[in-house]
Structures are given as C-alpha cells and as structure tokens.
Amino acid sequence: xxxxxxxxxxxxxxxxxxxxxxxxxxxxxxxxxxxxxxxxxxxxxxxxxxxxxxxxxxxxxxxxxxxxxxxxxxxxxxxxxxxxxxxxxxxxxxxxxxxxxxxxxxxxxxxxxxxxxxxxxxxxxxxxxxxxxxxxxxxxxxxxxxxxxxxxxxxxxxxxxxxxxxxxxxx
Amino acid sequence: xxxxxxxxxxxxxxxxxxxxxxxxxxxxxxxxxxxxxxxxxxxxxxxxxxxxxxxxxxxxxxxxxxxxxxxxxxxxxxxxxxxxxxxxxxxxxxxxxxxxxxxxxxxxxxxxxxxxxxxxxxxxxxxxxxxxxxxxxxxxxxxxxxxxxxxxxxxxxxxxxxxxxxxxxxx
DNA sequence: CACTATGCCCGAATATAATTCGGCATCAGA
DNA sequence: TCTGATGCCGAATTATATTCGGGCATAGTG
Numbered sequence: 001x002x003x004x005x006x007x008x009x010x011x012x013x014x015x016x017x018x019x020x021x022x023x024x025x026x027x028x029x030x031x032x033x034x035x036x037x038x039x040x041x042x043x044x045x046x047x048x049x050x051x052x053x054x055x056x057x058x059x060x061x062x063x064x065x066x067x068x069x070x071x072x073x074x075x076x077x078x079x080x081x082x083x084x085x086x087x088x089x090x091x092x093x094x095x096x097x098x099x100x101x102x103x104x105x106x107x108x109x110x111x112x113x114x115x116x117x118x119x120x121x122x123x124x125x126x127x128x129x130x131x132x133x134x135x136x137x138x139x140x141x142x143x144x145x146x147x148x149x150x151x152x153x154x155x156x157x158x159x160x161x162x163x164x165x166x167x168x169x170x171x
Numbered sequence: 172x173x174x175x176x177x178x179x180x181x182x183x184x185x186x187x188x189x190x191x192x193x194x195x196x197x198x199x200x201x202x203x204x205x206x207x208x209x210x211x212x213x214x215x216x217x218x219x220x221x222x223x224x225x226x227x228x229x230x231x232x233x234x235x236x237x238x239x240x241x242x243x244x245x246x247x248x249x250x251x252x253x254x255x256x257x258x259x260x261x262x263x264x265x266x267x268x269x270x271x272x273x274x275x276x277x278x279x280x281x282x283x284x285x286x287x288x289x290x291x292x293x294x295x296x297x298x299x300x301x302x303x304x305x306x307x308x309x310x311x312x313x314x315x316x317x318x319x320x321x322x323x324x325x326x327x328x329x330x331x332x333x334x335x336x337x338x339x340x341x342x
Numbered sequence: 343c344a345c346t347a348t349g350c351c352c353g354a355a356t357a358t359a360a361t362t363c364g365g366c367a368t369c370a371g372a
Numbered sequence: 373t374c375t376g377a378t379g380c381c382g383a384a385t386t387a388t389a390t391t392c393g394g395g396c397a398t399a400g401t402g
Contacts, residue, residue, distance in 0.1 A: 006230060012228050019190040019224035022389095024359055033381050040360070046275050052320060053190035054225060059185050060222040062328045063174060069270060069279065090321040093334040099240060099281075100314040101270040108240065108279075110270075110318075121335040141272040145257065147266040148279075149223060155264060157233045161285050163264040164292040195388060204352050209390065327364095 002047035067141035077130035238312035249303035
C-alpha cells in the first residue's frame with residue numbers, strides 16, 4: 001500500500017531538519033523535479049508518514065522561562081481512565097508534550113510556565129487534583145536539545161536504523 | 172532590545188501550530204501586510220525567538236516503531252562532565268530529544284528504534300557504557316501527543332501565561 | 343512650535359516558487 | 373505485442389516571496 005522508498009525517506013529527512021524548506025530546494029536535494037516532489041510530499045501527508053510541522057520557539061522569549069517534566073502515576077484502579085486523563089491534560093495551555101509510558105510512571109508531561117510559582121500551581125490544581133492521580137514528580141528542565149538538529153550532515157533514516165548494529169559489527 | 176509585541180506573538184503562535192504556513196496566509200491571520208510579516212519573521216529568527224522548524228514524522232513508517240525515554244543518572248563525581256556526555260549523546264542517530272534535568276535523574280533521552288532489541292543494544296552500548304553513568308532506566312513510549320496540536324482554536328501565548336492564575340481567581 | 347530623525351508600515355513591482363497539465367517512459371499482465 | 377497503470381518530467385500558469393520607495397506617526401531638538 002504505502003511503501004516508502006529511498007527518495008521519500010530523504011524528503012522526510014530534509015523536512016524533519018528544516019520544515020520550511022521550499023519545495024524547489026527540497027526537490028533539488030533529493031534529486032527529482034519540483035512537480036514530482038510536490039506529489040510525493042502530498043502522498044506522505046496523505047498516508048500519515050508526515051504528521052505535522054512545528055516551529056520551535058524560545059520559550060523564555062515568550063515569557064515562559066520555566067520548563068519542567070512531570071511524571072504522573074495513576075491509581076491502579078484508575079488505569080482505565082488513562083486516556084480520558086491524557087485527553088484532558090493535552091488540551092491544557094501550558095502542556096508542550098505528553099508521553100504515555102510503560103513502566104512505573106504512567107506518563108510524562110512536558111510543560112512551560114511563567115515562573116516556578118505558576119508551575120507549582122499548575123501541577124497542584126491541574127495535574128494532581130484529579131482523583132485518578134496517585135502521585136506526581138516534577139523535574140525542572142535546564143535545557144532541551146533536539147536530536148535532528150545535531151545529527152551528522154550526511155545522515156539519513158537508514159543511518160538511524162543501522163546505528164547500533166553497525167557499531168556492534170565494528171567492535 | 173528585542174521586545175516581542177502582540178503581533179510577533181501571534182506570528183510565533185501560528186508557526187508553532189503550522190510551520191509551513193505561507194507568509195501571505197500568515198500575514199493575513201495576524202492582520203498585517205505580507206511584506207511587513209516577512210520582516211517580522213526574519214527579526215524573530217534573528218533574535219532567537221524562533222529557533223527552528225521541524226516536521227513530525229510517523230516513526231513507525233520510517234521503520235522505527237519503538238520509542239522510549241531513558242532516564243540517565245551520572246555518578247556524583249562525574250557531574251562536571253554532564254555537558255560532554257550530553258554533547259556526545261545528542262549526535263547519536265537514534266536520539267530524538269535530550270532533556271537536562273534538575274532532580275534525581277540528570278537527563279532524559281528520547282529515542283526511536285527499529286526494535287526492542289536495538290533499543291536494548293543502544294542503551295547498553297551507547298548510553299550505559301560511558302564511565303560517567305551511574306544508572307539508566309528505560310521506559311517504553313506508547314504514545315506521544317504534542318500540546319500545540321491540541322490547544323483551543325482561539326488561544327495564544329497570553330492564554331498560556333495566564334492559565335493557572337486565571338483559574339485560581341475563578342475558584 | 344517647526345524641523346528632522348527614526349522606526350514601522352504599506353503596496354506596487356519584480357523575482358521566485360508552487361501548481362497544473364499533457365505527454366513520455368517504464369513495467370506488469372493479458 | 374498490446375494495453376492499462378504508474379510515475380516522472382518540463383513548460384505554462386498561477387500564486388507567493390521579496391525588494392524597494394515612500395508615507396505616516398512618534399520622539400527628540402533647536
């Protein structure tokens with residue numbers, strides 16, 4: 001059905017690194033005509049390989065200098081409500097990301113706040129208040145690095161897929 | 172120096188939600204001329220308010236269906252090397268995000284892998300191997316929601332900044 | 343007050359990019 | 373070989389990005 005070939009992978013790779021890349025430039029980088037490239041990008045959006053495009057702001061410049069990650073555990077009997085809880089949490093304004101986890105914690109909530117005071121109030125009134133919650137643990141984020149911004153120039157998804165195996169062979 | 176006014180905030184807001192928004196459409200949404208909008212976007216990039224633009228792919232479609240978050244603790248005497256370690260980790264192919272934390276864990280590493288086998292090898296050979304590492308704890312990610320994709324239509328950064336305080340006043 | 347410098351905006355003009363479309367090549371099945 | 377389907381290309385068209393000159397407001401100055 002939706003087979004991703006090498007060119008599609010390169011398209012996704014380039015857009016992950018630089019989402020606002022013009023189609024013409026993108027086409028050039030992956031070695032196809034702009035018109036063809038456009039068709040492929042639309043197909044990738046259509047079949048869900050490309051999900052969305054987001055700007056990464058400097059939160060401090062927006063008046064939100066405090067970032068934190070809150071680990072949340074639900075009560076054992078409330079596990080069934082995990083989706084309901086997450087669905088509510090993700091719409092809260094301060095929430096940047098929500099990770100559903102296996103393991104001891106049920107999820108991690110990545111938030112940005114105006115101050116440690118707002119963070120405390122946010123955790124207290126929005127996250128902990130819920131009856132399903134057993135405990136929360138708040139960790140300040142000092143810095144956040146984005147992988148795709150730091151990868152080697154000539155890399156690609158195959159580099160990622162082969163990363164560990166390759167290294168093992170060499171050792 | 173770099174004062175962000177209301178229009179700038181709306182620009183950043185719109186680009187966070189939809190990074191590939193054409194400049195013309197962006198200008199229309201924030202109520203200024205395209206030429207003016209372009210100048211503002213460039214200024215926001217210049218002064219660092221807008222840091223980068225990234226596509227969000229479906230990792231499974233790229234052959235990386237296993238996501239995990241690894242909590243890493245360094246040995247107390249190795250805390251000085253925290254930046255060195257992070258600098259190395261962020262360039263590894265499987266790493267999507269690195270969060271520097273305060274608290275018990277020194278950081279969280281968000282990774283994508285081809286299989287649980289690759290994940291195990293990756294954690295073992297790339298993350299745990301380092302002499303500075305005291306312990307790691309790996310948590311599978313079942314799902315990842317992005318906040319800005321789920322916020323109410325009419326929201327803005329001021330909604331975020333006022334979120335908790337507003338709620339407190341009402342209660 | 344008049345004058346000027348500054349900053350910010352707009353809109354017309356131009357350069358560049360996005361998009362559509364017809365046609366060609368390739369390939370698989372009949 | 374014929375034929376339909378698929379995917380690519382490049383020219384033509386449409387739309388967007390970008391540059392630039394000038395207008396308007398504000399603030400500082402004589």
